[in-house]
Amino acid sequence: GQNIDQPTEMTATEGAIVQINCTYQTSGFNGLFWYQQHAGEAPTFLSYNVLDGLEEKGRFSSFLSRSKGYSYLLLKELQMKDSASYLCAVLPAGATNKLIFGTGTLLAVQP
Amino acid sequence: GAVVSQHPSWVICKSGTSVKIECRSLDFQATTMFWYRQFPKQSLMLMATSNEGSKATYEQGVEKDKFLINHASLTLSTLTVTSAHPEDSSFYICSARSQLSGFGELFFGEGSRLTVL
Secondary structure, eight states: OOEEOOSSSEEEEETTEEEEEEEEEESOOOOOOEEEEOOTTTOOHHHEEEEEEEEETTTTEEEEEETEEEEEEEOOOOOOOOOEEEEEEESSSSSSSOOOEEOOEEEEEEE | OEEEEESEEEEEEEETOOEEEEEEESSSSSSSEEEEOOOTTOOOOOEEEEEEOOOOOOOOOOOOTEEEEEEEEETTTEEEEEEEOOGEEEEEEEEEEEEEGGSEEEOOOEEEEEEEE
């Protein structure tokens, strides 16, 4: 079956760095996405990894290790507005082309 | 990026009535759209895949006769919650994949919050 695990909640301090981990077990792999979702709103795209390594985009970076079924999202210079849920999603192999979402990590940034 | 618009954003209805939610891709054509449901403090659960010009594909445990999906054009998919009950109250989100971003990024609508009294 498909399984994606993330920590349920995390807390960090404004200005600090936080790493949100995601492990997955899926039937094949065609890429991993990270989305940010504020309460009551739709998710917004943050990053996409299909090859091993680190992808950096401003304050956000995402890392992937396909052999370990592991990814992390790194947020630097945390701001209060970064308080949100962060969703890890995997695109399994096959023709269905459906994203499978993890349970999400609720990040609380404190002053 | 590509834009997906969803309407209505909020809907309150009485138990037993039907509610229709629209999902439109505004600047690209989407042969496939996805409907998700999200309960409070939970992640997105895929309900069904909407296919333009053909029947939708439902995930296991989702009643196709209760959640009617129509994808009549390349830019519009609709989800109708028939005979809604309080347990159907949830946040419904549609999404579509655009090739504009190269790797087929999934774009989400704004979501529709359904409250069934």
